[in-house]
Amino acid sequence: MKEFFEKSGVFYRENEPLSKHTSFRIGGPARWYAEPDSAGQLAALLAALREKGVRHTVMGNGSNLLASDAGFGGVVIAIGSRMSGISVEGCRIRAEAGALLSRVAHTAMEHGLTGLEFAHGIPGSLGGGVFMNAGAYGGELKDVVRQVEYLDEELRPCTLRGEDAGFVYRSSLFKARRGTIILAAELALQQGDRETIAQTMRELAGRRREKQPLEYPSAGSTFKRPEGDYAARLIEVCGLKGLRVGGAEVSQKHAGFVINRGGATCADVLALCRQIEETVWQRCGVRLEREVELLGGGAAEDGAGTL
Numbered sequence: 082m083k084e085f086f087e088k089s090g091v092f093y094r095e096n097e098p099l100s101k102h103t104s105f106r107i108g109g110p111a112r113w114y115a116e117p118d119s120a121g122q123l124a125a126l127l128a129a130l131r132e133k134g135v136r137h138t139v140m141g142n143g144s145n146l147l148a149s150d151a152g153f154g155g156v157v158i159a160i161g162s163r164m165s166g167i168s169v170e171g172c173r174i175r176a177e178a179g180a181l182l183s184r185v186a187h188t189a190m191e192h193g194l195t196g197l198e199f200a201h202g203i204p205g206s207l208g209g210g211v212f213m214n215a216g217a218y219g220g221e222l223k224d225v226v227r228q229v230e231y232l233d234e235e236l237r238p239c240t241l242r243g244e245d246a247g248f249v250y251r252s253s254l255f256k257a258r259r260g261t262i263i264l265a266a267e268l269a270l271q272q273g274d275r276e277t278i279a280q281t282m283r284e285l286a287g288r289r290r291e292k293q294p295l296e297y298p299s300a301g302s303t304f305k306r307p308e309g310d311y312a313a314r315l316i317e318v319c320g321l322k323g324l325r326v327g328g329a330e331v332s333q334k335h336a337g338f339v340i341n342r343g344g345a346t347c348a349d350v351l352a353l354c355r356q357i358e359e360t361v362w363q364r365c366g367v368r369l370e371r372e373v374e375l376l377g378g379g380a381a382e383d384g385a386g387t388l
């Protein structure tokens with residue numbers, strides 16, 4: 082791979098700790114970590130990986146990921162700041178997948194465009210947000226995404242209308258299908274009052290600070306909302322607030338968050354999640370489903386021979 086990286090000019094690192102790139106601050110080394118700066122570089126990288134039989138995984142800003150302690154034996158492709166252009170035309174915003182949701186929402190505010198205030202405090206990229214259909218405070222990306230540009234499994238650039246993107250609670254066609262990589266999205270917003278938009282964003286940020294343990298590394302809500310209830314409420318009634326495994330803890334401030342109190346490993350978080358899931362099932366009869374995604378940790382994290 083080194084030869085490809087040197088020749089192609091794709092930014093890369095060897096044996097890069099994933100803990101540096103995840104909001105949990107957890108994760109062993111990626112054998113290779115790459116940040117393409119364009120769809121062209123990304124497609125060339127994917128073609129080379131295919132030719133060499135090297136496996137890969139994709140990440141955005143790492144805010145919904147729990148990376149394995151063993152790291153990842155192939156190539157971690159991060160769609161990040163090198164692919165984060167934003168442009169505005171009338172009430173439409175087009176942003177590349179690596180643009181942070183906070184920046185896209187801020188740009189909308191600066192242009193007096195309303196509809197994206199809910200996303201301002203979500204610490205992910207637009208690509209990760211579209212993939213997960215990220216949402217908060219009654220808004221979801223599905224409400225504003227008009228079009229998504231992506232590379233399909235055959236590395237062809239494609240576009241899909243928002244209404245065809247299979248958005249449901251915390252999922253999309255991209256998540257269901259895997260193998261596709263989101264390049265950019267166009268959002269349709271409405272004209273609004275800049276000061277009112279800024280005020281709403283400040284209020285929502287205040288609510289986050291008050292309710293969420295933002296002072297500790299985490300990946301946000303660990304579990305999805307079960308039908309008709311809240312994971313945090315169930316975890317709290319089971320008396321699990323403050324439960325610890327190693328450096329991982331059920332937040333005292335918000336039971337829906339597992340936090341890294343310092344030195345937590347992926348194994349700690351997984352063991353804690355299993356305890357939570359088992360207790361909530363035994364006492365409340367509800368099966369919690371994880372929202373946080375695992376990166377790596379497959380059968381063989383020892384790397385492929387062709388690297």
Ligand SMILES: Cc1cc2nc3c(=O)[nH]c(=O)nc-3n(C[C@H](O)[C@H](O)[C@H](O)COP(=O)(O)OP(=O)(O)OC[C@H]3O[C@@H](n4cnc5c(N)ncnc54)[C@H](O)[C@@H]3O)c2cc1C
Nearest residue numbers: 139141142143144145205206208209210215216217263301
């Ligand atoms: C403090 C905190 C608060 C949070 N609050 C919220 C909230 O209110 N609402 C909410 O919905 N989430 C919340 N989250 C979770 C997280 O921020 C969102 O899920 C976000 O959308 C993840 O984006 P990301 O770029 O970080 O994706 P990552 O965590 O990097 O990746 C998540 C998944 O998306 C895939 N992916 C990322 N980019 C692409 C791409 N370009 N193409 C294809 N696949 C891609 C990855 O392969 C992975 O499977 C919170 C997290 C934290 C730490």
